[in-house]
Amino acid sequence: MSFFEDNLSRLMQNNPALASALRQSGTGRLEIVQARSGVPSARANGRWIHSAYDPIKEAQAWAESQSYQDGETIVLFGLGLLYQVEALCARLPRTAAVVLAVPDPSALADAAAARAWGDWMDRVVWAWGTAEAIGEQIASAGHPIRLVAYAPAASLHAESHRIIETILQRKVAAQAGGQLRIAVVGPIYGGSLPITRYAVSALKSLGHHVRWLDPSVHATSYHQLELLKNSQHRLALQSKYAEMLSRITMAQLAEDPPDLVLSLAQAPLILPMLEHLRRKRFLTAMWFVENYRHLTYWQQLAAGYDFWFVIQREHCMAALKQAGAKDVRYLPMAADPSVHRPLELTxxxxxxxxxxxxxxxxxxxxxxxxxxxxxxxxxxxxxxxxxxxxxxxxxxxxxxxxxxxxxxxxxxxxxxxxxxxxxxxxxxxxxxxxxxxxxxxxxxxxxxxxxxxxxxxxxxxxxxxxxxxxxxxxxxxxxxxxxxxxxxxxxxxxxxxxxxxxxxxxxTYAHRMRDLLSQVGVASPDRIGAILRGARQAEALASTAADSFPVLASTLRTFPPTQRVELKQLAAQIRSRGPAGTLSREDLMLLMLDEYRSETKDLV
Amino acid sequence: MTSRALIIQLARLGDLVQSLPVITSLAARYPHRSLDLLCPAPLANLARLFPRVGQVLEWNGPRWHAWAKSFVGEFQHSWLREVEQYLTELTSDPYEMAYVLNQHPRAFLAGALLASEVQGPHLRGPLDEELSPWASYLRRVAQVRGSNRIHLSDAFCGLCGVTPLPVPPFLMPPSNDPPGDLAEVGISAGQWIAVVVGAGDADRSIPVAVWIEWISLLLAHGSPCSVVLVGASRDQTVAHAVQEGLSPLMAGRLWDAVGRTTLPQLATLLKRCHWAVGADTGPLHLATAVGTRAMGLYFSRARVHETGPYGQGHWVWQADRAVPETWPIQASVKMIRDPATVSQQEPVAGWSLWQSHYDEWGAVFRPVGEGDSQEDQRAAIWRQLSEQRMLLQGVQ
Missing domain, CATH: 3.40.50.2000 (Glycogen Phosphorylase B;)
Incomplete structure (x- = not known):
């Protein structure tokens, strides 16, 4: 029997509809070429989908670089000849759910004809059909979802992936019930200052705990520097002043670490500070509400932020990525209906x-x-x-x-x-x-x-x-x-x-902030995504802790069900029992961790 | 009778070495009980040289920090399993008793996690802020200083309900040679002096210029002395600066061991020296623990009566202010080169000279040349604190 028939007969057992679709789709989307290592590799549109030398080794290295948290569903975009699926399944625990997105059955049919599929087939779920249908299938999976792209193959279906991701973002936005702690860093002065105000207001209206780190209170001093006639002195001092404001912001962040640092254009956070924040596991995003062609300082900051949101599309996004930005997304401007509204004028x-x-x-x-x-x-x-x-x-x-x-x-x-x-x-x-x-x-x-x-x-x-x-x-x-x-x-x-x-x-800015958070949530399912889903709320934590850590679960149940609970709050709750309070082993572990937590703010 | 006990000492090298008396006292008091020691992982190899210690458990601070960081903002109860596994690896069965020597919540919590009963600074559990009589005394001393003459090592004994042994304890370093050229240390004739160039805190470090002058004076005029610079890796810059400032003619009598030894190797090196000189530092205390005579230059927060080199026959120059204006360079060098002249020492402005003695209450420092202006109240304090302790134990 050929690889194709053999693979399809196995596929028939867990997804007969997809097996039929493959049989009817025809092949030829991928060009199959033998790699130096002797196994099949593939090309499409003149580009290699897998290594021309050793696709298996390449896939293993790729799989090793992927993140995974217990309980997540991994959704893979970009299948190619499925080497990376095999490597991923070998790396993940057997309990991990893996969904493969199939926007183009003919490419999968090529893969089925090229090589024998392994036992990983019994572990994966196939989401296929139109991009909308795939998006809905994935969204209904119900777990925390981590999107993973095998870029060489995913680029063949970029538009489908964009649609699927949008559907998932909508789902995150619709489910968002958890309260994030967001630090918003605005500019010293300028056009993005009112935008910062609107963004802060919108985030609050969405129920998040927002702290506006507002360097505009230093604007008067900063403007004084503009009076200096010696331009060398002026520029040097302005640079020093911006660096000091950056350090002040860091100190503020250290005092109450947020889940997300959201900067607006012209926020005085310099690259070394952003790199330091990343080392300390702070998640950062920049909404660059400027014309990237006019203001070009983004070139120095591109690599510093985890997420960039911009008001321009293709060229702007490509330029930022070229400059080192890892994740760039489009987020247009908006209005604040509480400010921008019809007025009764005299x-x-x-x-x-x-x-x-x-x-x-x-x-x-x-x-x-x-x-x-x-x-x-x-x-x-x-x-x-x-x-x-x-x-x-x-x-x-x-x-x-x-x-x-x-x-x-x-x-x-x-x-x-x-x-x-x-x-x-x-x-x-x-x-x-x-x-x-x-x-x-x-x-x-x-x-x-x-x-x-x-x-x-x-x-x-x-x-x-x-x-x-x-x-x-x-x-x-x-x-x-x-x-x-x-x-x-x-x-x-x-x-x-x-x-x-x-x-x-x-x-409205509320729409924009919801979009921004849902996009960050999808890209960061174990952090922002989990909080937005309410997975950090007392009730959700208690129900998952009940089996393994019953004492912890009962402590969690002393909080209001929807209150977000972290180590800090748990430790405070345990300490509130007073000197005579009985402490379990779980309580002691949490108190010990909190002792170390309280020393992790060495940002400044 | 308790069969397994654990001593918890989570502070730095100096504190660990100064815990040697309480360890030996506890072992002598409970000879049939196994006594283990929990200390920071980087100090574990040295702790394994301590007499009467069974297992040395390694406290992995960086791992706890990493867990704590992971928990911040994204608490996941499942990670408690890793913590649980780590604690089980330390000991699968809880100790019957933990003796906690540090007044720090981590140490109390470690005691509560690893043992059924905890004896230490707190009267009751980790959430209890009421201190035991000895812990209260130590805290008062730390705040007020006053006329205290009880050494920290002996206070550790009081904290654990034992008294100091009749003779100070020592530890035996490995007999194998230190690495490379350091194997030559102590071989040739003359006096070998270990100079502890750094200190854990910058404000406790003796200035480079002082060391340059001190070593230059010691090695001048054809003296039969040799110097070994000792310290941790972080002190290497200071060691280089000191060597830069010395005459090249002294090169043949100067060895630089800073950052080049493990702690057991450092103990061996110090054992081969006749003197160790430095500020109130871990290596200085380690020198006394291996039986080498110590001379301390105490300033900043360091005070001879609490943390002077433990034992008999050590010397401490105590500054009367936190940042000394002058240093007893000539006088201290003279003591090493000509010990017979100590009793004729001229006073040095801003400094007083103390010598350690040892009696039934442990180590005590007495001034050279004149009597101690403070009455030795150690016996009364021991009686009072022990009675309070007994009373509390009776009530409980």
């Missing part, structure tokens, strides 16, 4: 803040070049914001003499304007030809129920549809578009209402 406020056309923002080059063409029309144009020095043509429409506009004023302008312009910043003369990310103002305007006219962005269609936001693709279209939308107030209102509905449904 007549006086309408007069002060209202206009036919308005823009709130800084005087970037493209805006300076475009806005003069909006003057001398039938509409009333008001320009708000700072950094417009030298734009003399626009002085007649510039409000408050170019003063910085605070958030409250900004909301009033949004609410009071008929057409809010939303031109993304760019250093050129017109609209950014490579404009990809969608700025916060887009979501903020929408959340206010305000109508906006934006420049077209490549990532816009995924976030807001054509009936939710009006766009132009060139600066020349702008006057005509303004005139058109001013003539159509009802359509403006309808479009603004659509946009608000969409933002409230999908694009």
């Amino acid at each position: 007549q006086a406020e309408r007069e002060e803040y209202g206009s036919d056309v308005s823009f709130v923002g800084a005087g970037y080059a493209n805006r300076r070049a475009i806005f003069p063409q909006l003057l001398n029309h039938e509409w009333k144009f008001k320009l708000w914001g700072n950094e417009w020095d030298g734009a003399t043509e626009l002085s007649s429409v510039l409000q408050r003499n170019g003063a910085r506009i605070d958030t409250d004023t900004c909301q009033k302008v949004f609410n009071a304007s008929a057409v809010n312009l939303n031109l993304h910043s760019w250093a050129g003369a017109g609209l950014d030809p490579n404009g990809d990310f969608v700025n916060p103002r887009t979501f903020e305007l929408a959340a206010c129920g305000a109508f906006q006219l934006s420049d077209r962005r490549s990532l816009m269609p995924d976030l807001l549809a054509a009936n939710e936001i009006a766009t132009v693709s060139s600066s020349g279209e702008l006057p005509g578009a303004i005139a058109r939308w001013l003539r159509e107030p009802e359509q403006r209102l309808a479009m603004a209402a659509n946009a608000r509905r969409r933002v409230l449904a999908e694009h």
